[in-house]
Amino acid sequence: QVQLVESGGGLVQTGGSLRLSCAASVRAFSTYTMGWFRQAPGKEREFVAAISGGAGRTYYADSVKGRFTISRDNAKNTVYLQIASLEPEDTAVYYCAAVQLRLTTNGRDYNYWGQGTQVTVSS
Secondary structure: OOEEEEEOOEEEEOOOOEEEEEEEEOOOHHHOEEEEEEEOOOOOOEEEEEEOOOOOOEEEOOOOOOOEEEEEEOOOOEEEEEEOOOOHHHOEEEEEEEEOOOOOOOHHHOOEEOOOEEEEEEO
16 A cells, blocks of 8 residues: 655745655655646646656646756655745645656556645735
8 A cells, every 4th residue: 555645835925935745655666656736726636747766757847847846765755846936826735646657747647646735825
């Protein structure tokens, strides 16, 4: 059973930054593609960023390129999302997800999900 636990969310002002963490209780963590998704009130869940297992290739949604950075520490079974230059439009619940597949941006491909962490950006 894979468990994912996010942390690091909070209330920040426009232009601020946060680092979200996702701790995974899973064997062979390094073989999993890890993704971050978010869901704002009244909107559908959307892809934010992903990092593959192995070589650690990354991919970002256009809306966050240059502001968000995904990384992983396989020794700690943890994936991070560094968020900079936050905007009110970034307000959402951020979810961590995992799958033992090649890098994918499709939420339907991910088998395991965390409970989410709230990020609120005030203007």
